[in-house]
Amino acid sequence: MPAVEAALRKKRSPRRDSESTPTHPLPDFRPFQLCTLSETIPTGDGWLFEMKYDGYRAQIAITGSEVRVYTRNGHDWTEKFKVILSPLKTLTKGAVLIDGEIVAVDKAGRTNFSMLKTGIAAGIPLKFYAFDIFEKDGEDLTKKPLIERKAILEELIGERDADDSLQYSHHVIDGGNAFFDAMAAGGHEGMIAKRAHARYVDDRTKSWLKIKCTKRQEFVIGGWRPSDNGRGMASLIVGTYEKGQFTYRGRVGTGFSEAMKDKIMAQLEKRRLAKPAFASVPRDIARKAFWVKPELVAEVAYAEITPDGSLRHASFQGLREDKKASQVALEVPADDTASGLDPVVGIEIAQALGVKLSNPEKVMYPGTKITKAHLVAYYAAVADKMLPHLKDRPLSLVRGTNNDLENTFFQKHALAGMPKTLKSGKLTKMKGTEARILWIEDLAGLVGGVQMNTLEFHVWGSDRHEPDLPERMVFDIDPDEGLGFGDVKQAATDIRDILGAVGLQSWPLLSGGKGIHVVVPLVPLADWHEVKEFCQDFAELLAKTDPHRFVANMSKARRKGRMFLDYLRNGQGSTAVCPWSTRARAGGTVAVPITWNELAEIDRANAFDVFAAAERAQGPDAWKGYFEVDQVLTERIRHVVKR
Incomplete structure (x- = not known):
């Protein structure tokens, strides 16, 4: 009997405590699988489709009642997201590692990144939508097909009340176009298409595609660029009318079938001009362009408008005959907080960091709505990616004066009244001379710079602790x-x-x-x-x-x-400008x-x-x-x- 009992003990897995509850070590953080941007919706039953959540990608590690929340960079943000922990602490007696997104949901049922930023600071309810699982009770699941991993995950999470902060991310098989239309109609950010039978790969792959719900409006065609072989059209050159001037808005090079291109070219040829009707066109665009009378109106989908007013990721949707070209103007969003930078959050962040933000409504860039509070929110959004390039490096500040971008000045040394979150000191340079320096250690330092009307952060190529050896x-x-x-x-x-x-x-x-x-x-x-x-x-x-x-x-x-x-x-x-610094x-x-x-x-x-960069900083x-x-x-x- 002792020999039999010893053999049985050797076979027991996992280890059990005195109450016969399985115990496993807390799973380690693992690299995420990332999506590839696509404008094409895949078809066939080999794909499943999920909502694209507008929040923070997160990894949840659990063993019994112990829970850790990791960001996409592996940072432990358990304390910041403590509002979601309660159901996770009772999810399993074993151990799991789950992939998902932490979001805030608005009254319309949409995930809202601006609300999420406010929610982290204010402690409002948040939700964790789980869409994949790495491991369970010590077993690596990443080599199993996605559809099997999701079945394991769904069984683990079970049915949940709508108000529960833990939710399973449901999907549909096939029907991608209908699912995308539903996401667009509901005002959601987009959808994710995943190969149903693919393994989990800790890299950016084409087995996970993100398809965004883009903005759309009319644009007037003012010319075209020919294809490389000189025959046919490669892209349309479009614009809008602003205060009577025909203004260049970029190029549209996707969304056409060959038959559609032929029909459009037939109409363009009837409207040829020797010179562009645009008020101005970038030199490198104009070199190979042909020009037409600005009479044809095109419906165009696009991702965003760049700072200089041009389209990004534009796709042709069709010609329109119900609106005169002269009536087409650029549609400007009424609420800039929809871009993900909430000035209220910026003010709250400054207060939390102990920086008194004077005049937070001050506009920092003429002709925009970007305030000092927006810049605080921006640096909070990019801090994780910016600080490794900035922390403990001697720096120079480019500061603004009276909202005049033509009248800025450099600051390399401490001045009276400077926020204490910016550090100052001295170091000895290679030639033996002593230099007074400034440096920043954390987000509070960046916010202190914003309080001083800093518009640019420039850094040395070396750490202040080893100032003679550039990195x-x-x-x-x-x-x-x-x-x-x-x-x-x-x-x-x-x-x-x-x-x-x-x-x-x-x-x-x-x-x-x-x-x-x-x-x-x-x-x-x-x-x-x-x-x-x-x-x-x-x-x-x-x-x-x-x-x-x-x-x-x-x-x-x-x-x-x-x-x-x-x-x-x-x-x-x-010095050189620091990555992620405003200009x-x-x-x-x-x-x-x-x-x-x-x-x-x-x-x-x-x-x-700042809006596009803040959004980008949340990605890979x-x-x-x-x-x-x-x-x-x-x-x-x-x-x-x-x-």
Whole structure:
């Protein structure tokens, strides 16, 4: 009998406590599966469709009554989301790891990101919608088909009252078009299409697609761009009438069948003009364009209007004959808080952080509704992604004066009356001189900067604790005014390829102005002299080998028709704009990190304002892996470029 009992004890799994309740360790955080944006709704019973929630992606780890809530970056936000914990603590006696979204639901039944931000601060009811499961009682479920994982999840959660903060995310099989129409009619953000029999993959894949419910309105056709082979149409050039002027609004290049293109071209050919009717058109758009009388009106769906008034992700829906072209104007939303930045939340955040926000209604960008309180809400939205690039680095502030973007000034040292959340001190530079510096440690520091009317945060490339060893290089591509953004993009990719050829990986940053920064992370071993010398040699190499495109001299006279590759930001004490920083430019634009793949689809360096950037910051990190890159500026690399 003792031998039998010993054998049985060996087979017991999982371990049991004195009350015979199964116990398992708390599951570890795991990387999320991410969606790929799509404009096409997949068909067939191999797909299932769910609502796209407008909230925070979250991972819930449970063992018995112990619960942890993790953000998409693996941060523990259990305390912030304590209002959802009660049903999770009694969900299972075992252990599970669940994937889902934390949301606030408005009176119309829509998930509302603005309400969510307020809810976190104010403690209003929130809900967690669970849509996938990683593991249960120690068993890895990620290799099971999605449809099986969802069945396990549904059984685990069971039937719930509508007011319960824990909910199962239901789905439909097939019927994607009808489901999408229902989401659009209900005013929801969109839907997610998932392959029903796919495993869970901790990466961005095409087995999960996000299809957004886009905005729509009429636009007037003012021209077209031909296809690459010179035959037919690649895209329509559209505009609206604003105060009597025909204003350029961008291009529409999707949504057409070939037959539809032929019919439209037949009408366009009847309306040919030698010159554009637009008040102005970007130079790189006008180069290959053909122009027509602005008489045809098109219905267009689009994702958003960029800070300079152009369409993003536009799709042709059809021609309209029920509205005169002269009556078509840009439809402007009446309530800017719908963009996800609530000024009330900004005020509450400042109060919670101990920063007295004077004049929170002050408009920071002429011609917009962006106030000081909006900027606080913006930095709260992007802090998780911005602070790793900013924390403990000496910085300079670009501050505004009297709502005049042409009259800003730099601040590098502490001044009287500065909020205490901005830190100040001294360090010794390589040449032995002492420098007074400012730095920021957390969101409270960013909010303190906003209180001082800071419009830009510029940082050193080194940490203040190791000020002689830079952790990055920055190549700032500054084009002559006559060049288009296509020239800048090509230059950035060429620089990327050349750096890659010598063993250095780089990432692109939209400057929020007119250029691109190519940023190279480094293990801090080479000092500032070595790094700056390499950057200068690199810039001069490009200017020597491709003098028609590049110049290494900052003189504007020598830059005519070319791009200045600014290497001067790589000296000790020099700064470059921090990723996610706002810019002191019209429209409240932002310096935004992107991927090299995304760069091909972006048509301007100021593509994101604070509203679009705040929304983007809730998604995947475009610079994933940036801080993990183990690359050193070796003597061999420096020698190759210098030679």
